[in-house]
Amino acid sequence: MSAQVAWDPAWRVLDAGAGTGLLGLAVLPHVARVTAVDTSAAMLEVLAAKAAGLSLETHLCPLEALDLPAASFDAVVSSMALHHVADVPAALAGFARALRPAVGPRPGGHLLLADLDSEPGTFHSDNTGVHHLGFDRDALGALLVEAGFCAPTFVTALDNPKVGADGVLRNYPVFCVHALR
Numbered sequence: 001m002s003a004q005v006a007w008d009p010a011w012r013v014l015d016a017g018a019g020t021g022l023l024g025l026a027v028l029p030h031v032a033r034v035t036a037v038d039t040s041a042a043m044l045e046v047l048a049a050k051a052a053g054l055s056l057e058t059h060l061c062p063l064e065a066l067d068l069p070a071a072s073f074d075a076v077v078s079s080m081a082l083h084h085v086a087d088v089p090a091a092l093a094g095f096a097r098a099l100r101p102a103v104g105p106r107p108g109g110h111l112l113l114a115d116l117d118s119e120p121g122t123f124h125s126d127n128t129g130v131h132h133l134g135f136d137r138d139a140l141g142a143l144l145v146e147a148g149f150c151a152p153t154f155v156t157a158l159d160n161p162k163v164g165a166d167g168v169l170r171n172y173p174v175f176c177v178h179a180l181r
């Protein structure tokens with residue numbers, strides 16, 4: 001993500017599907033504040049303990065029904081959460097609403113999503129709670145444009161060889177897409 005945007009120390013950042021904060025805590029030193037959203041109270045409790053005294057707040061909420069104020073974030077970041085979200089268009093619409101819009105020549109807020117490229121269903125040992133077997137970049141790019149984002153740009157963030165649930169060694173690359181509100 002740091003290769004795709006220049007973090008700004010004034011930014012308010014939403015970490016979508018934050019879990020215990022691997023991403024949000026890495027971003028936090030570069031920005032003003034991180035709001036970590038997740039549906040797991042247990043994950044957020046661990047994160048809150050790790051982030052005590054830091055400018056990071058937790059918020060229990062499904063990404064499909066984000067209830068944070070409109071235009072209140074400069075960036076939305078997310079790592080390995082979107083494939084767990086059943087209604088991706090609803091989540092993307094919520095991200096668009098949460099980000100500040102473009103005003104005159106100033107571009108709108110930044111969206112940075114890292115997740116799996118399409119995979120055969122063998123990345124997880126148990127696909128319970130997995131709603132998408134990774135993502136096709138063109139299809140996700142189209143959903144981003146439909147949600148009102150501009151210029152989605154994908155990079156391969158990580159080559160990720162591992163032995164899958166079927167015992168076969170294969171690559172499970174992780175993309176990162178950057179798009180502007």
Ligand SMILES: C[S@@+](CC[C@H](N)C(=O)[O-])C[C@H]1O[C@@H](n2cnc3c(N)ncnc32)[C@H](O)[C@@H]1O
Nearest residue numbers: 017018019022038039040062063079080081084
């Ligand atoms: C694989 S973990 C990734 C956590 C973290 N982003 C990281 O990279 O370590 C996926 C996270 O998404 C959360 N999650 C799954 N579905 C969600 C939803 N519909 N709304 C919000 N969070 C969700 C899970 O509770 C979990 O913490």
